[in-house]
Amino acid sequence: MNEIIDILTELHDDVDFTTETGLVENGILNSLDIVAIISEIDDRFDVQIPAEEILPENFDSAEALWALVQRLDEA
Amino acid sequence: MLKNILQYLENTAARMPDKLAFSDGERTLTHGELLQISRRVGSYLSAKAYRREPVMLLLDRSPEAVAATLGVIYSGCYYVVLDTDMPLARMGQIMDTMKARVLVCDEKNTKKANELAEKGLFSGEILSWEEAKACSEDSAALEDIRSRQIDTDPIYVVFTSGSTGIPKGVAACHRSVIDYTEALCEVLPFSEDTVFANQTPLYFDAPLKEIMPTLKYGATVYLVPKKLFMFPVKLCEFLNAHRINTVCWVVSALTMISALGALEKTPPRYLTTICFGSEVFPRPQYDLWRAAYPDAAFFNLYGPTEATGMSCYWPVRDLLPDEPIPVGYPFNNTRILLLTDDGKEAADGEVGEIHMQGTCVTLGYYANPEKTAEAFVQNPLNPYYPELIYRTGDLGRYNERGELVFISRRDAQIKHMGHRIELGEIEAAAASVEGVGQCCCVYDNPGKRIALYYVGDAHPKDMQKALREKLPRYMLPAICEVLTAMPRTPNGKLDRKGLRERAEQEE
Numbered sequence: 001m002n003e004i005i006d007i008l009t010e011l012h013d014d015v016d017f018t019t020e021t022g023l024v025e026n027g028i029l030n031s032l033d034i035v036a037i038i039s040e041i042d043d044r045f046d047v048q049i050p051a052e053e054i055l056p057e058n059f060d061s062a063e064a065l066w067a068l069v070q071r072l073d074e075a
Numbered sequence: 076m077l078k079n080i081l082q083y084l085e086n087t088a089a090r091m092p093d094k095l096a097f098s099d100g101e102r103t104l105t106h107g108e109l110l111q112i113s114r115r116v117g118s119y120l121s122a123k124a125y126r127r128e129p130v131m132l133l134l135d136r137s138p139e140a141v142a143a144t145l146g147v148i149y150s151g152c153y154y155v156v157l158d159t160d161m162p163l164a165r166m167g168q169i170m171d172t173m174k175a176r177v178l179v180c181d182e183k184n185t186k187k188a189n190e191l192a193e194k195g196l197f198s199g200e201i202l203s204w205e206e207a208k209a210c211s212e213d214s215a216a217l218e219d220i221r222s223r224q225i226d227t228d229p230i231y232v233v234f235t236s237g238s239t240g241i242p243k244g245v246a247a248c249h250r251s252v253i254d255y256t257e258a259l260c261e262v263l264p265f266s267e268d269t270v271f272a273n274q275t276p277l278y279f280d281a282p283l284k285e286i287m288p289t290l291k292y293g294a295t296v297y298l299v300p301k302k303l304f305m306f307p308v309k310l311c312e313f314l315n316a317h318r319i320n321t322v323c324w325v326v327s328a329l330t331m332i333s334a335l336g337a338l339e340k341t342p343p344r345y346l347t348t349i350c351f352g353s354e355v356f357p358r359p360q361y362d363l364w365r366a367a368y369p370d371a372a373f374f375n376l377y378g379p380t381e382a383t384g385m386s387c388y389w390p391v392r393d394l395l396p397d398e399p400i401p402v403g404y405p406f407n408n409t410r411i412l413l414l415t416d417d418g419k420e421a422a423d424g425e426v427g428e429i430h431m432q433g434t435c436v437t438l439g440y441y442a443n444p445e446k447t448a449e450a451f452v453q454n455p456l457n458p459y460y461p462e463l464i465y466r467t468g469d470l471g472r473y474n475e476r477g478e479l480v481f482i483s484r485r486d487a488q489i490k491h492m493g494h495r496i497e498l499g500e501i502e503a504a505a506a507s508v509e510g511v512g513q514c515c516c517v518y519d520n521p522g523k524r525i526a527l528y529y530v531g532d533a534h535p536k537d538m539q540k541a542l543r544e545k546l547p548r549y550m551l552p553a554i555c556e557v558l559t560a561m562p563r564t565p566n567g568k569l570d571r572k573g574l575r576e577r578a579e580q581e582e
């Protein structure tokens with residue numbers, strides 16, 4: 001989880017990612033961020049996010065992203 | 076005589092009033108409705124006695140926002156579309172340049188408009204869009220305005236970022252936009268059956284390439300919600316749901332789909348024309364698109380806002396593995412002059428600065444004679460009569476086939492260890508390495524070091540190795556780093572200045 005927050009903080013150091021749950025909804029992330037997050041998750045966790053999982057609900061908070069990574073890692 | 080872009084709308088609306096013109100997936104306008112609303116808005120502004128002056132538009136991106144721009148033209152004024160997400164300070168800079176007496180905003184943006192007024196950034200009249208579009212049409216007034224309009228009257232002012240940090244407003248007239256529309260439609264396979272998916276916001280000139288052919292032919296434009304460009308599968312589903320057959324997008328919007336696997340998972344099924352531009356297309360992603368659509372027509376489009384939309388096109392052909400994607404040929408009625416620093420034409424294969432000549436050259440920077448005089452200059456090859464050409468600041472050269480190839484921005488040219496180096500050449504070499512996305516090369520002048528920043532999987536060591544095989548030694552970067560994302564300016568452009576500062580601070 002902390003590593004997810006690290007990734008996000010590197011992109012936007014002015015956001016508190018431990019509490020923010022509207023990363024997509026509130027327009028914090030843009031399309032370039034999504035690409036960067038996917039590539040960082042691949043690098044750090046060796047988890048590849050397939051196209052069908054790149055959905056607003058999976059990127060709306062650090063927690064949702066972490067849940068996605070864990071789910072994909074187990075599969 | 077075709078002298079006013081509204082004639083496209085009028086001809087089409089008479090021919091096919093019920094055909095869908097603009098939609099954002101929810102709200103729609105037919106060509107007939109578009110004409111009706113535009114005429115009402117024109118009548119409304121005219122009744123308020125605004126004439127031949129700027130009208131600021133603060134509206135959400137929607138079919139009605141397109142009607143608003145056309146309505147402003149009906150009134151004999153010219154429009155400036157504001158980015159509703161823009162920081163107030165930047166909006167203030169634009170207001171300061173335009174000194175407009177009037178702003179039209181929809182209900183949703185009223186708060187922002189009032190804020191502008193309260194902060195003293197805008198002191199003119201604020202008009203309600205809802206009221207404007209409900210006004211009854213005054214045909215006589217519109218006819219009177221039309222009879223006085225000439226084709227060198229401005230239509231819009233579009234703001235681009237200036238290197239000094241103050242945005243510059245490019246003003247363009249009917250004649251330039253008509254010239255662009257006609258030339259564009261000669262080359263690209265547009266017709267009334269074209270269904271566009273618009274990606275770029277209305278405060279740029281980029282959407283002209285969708286809006287104008289749509290008015291001319293009676294085609295259809297879907298304004299793709301911005302958020303979809305974050306979610307490739309959803310984006311592709313949108314394209315399929317609306318049977319989109321034509322996209323003219325920036326490269327990063329296309330690579331979003333291909334790099335994240337959506338081309339395989341949910342391929343857009345109806346695409347027949349794919350235009351791209353504004354950025355260098357990384358070859359691996361470009362190759363993915365070409366392989367996925369072997370029968371589609373692909374075009375690279377290139378051009379500065381100052382020469383009205385796009386100036387050059389390149390219909391794709393097979394490229395050599397390391398060959399950069401050319402920008403190709405000028406549109407009909409546009410001339411490219413490739414000039415060396417001493418104002419002479421570049422010799423075959425020689426690098427020169429790209430200059431644009433023709434009706435496409437816009438009116439200049441609004442209320443900025445100094446910057447206008449720097450960029451819109453007398454053709455140095457013609458000392459005989461006034462002839463303005465636009466200097467793009469882009470360097471290019473012709474390849475053996477006679478296609479224009481973009482090299483880099485002029486300010487990206489450096490002198491390093493006695494060599495004149497185009498940083499763009501290093502970028503192009505880096506971009507051709509496997510697993511590399513966007514790259515940016517900057518020069519740390521105090522430290523005399525070339526720095527390369529890029530996104531992608533390639534390890535810096537492998538990158539250095541690959542570059543050693545492609546570039547002369549003096550062009551090899553001393554700093555080579557992978558970034559999670561390229562830094563952007565508020566305008567969404569690559570933040571070269573920020574990277575240069577970063578390079579200067581590196582150990």
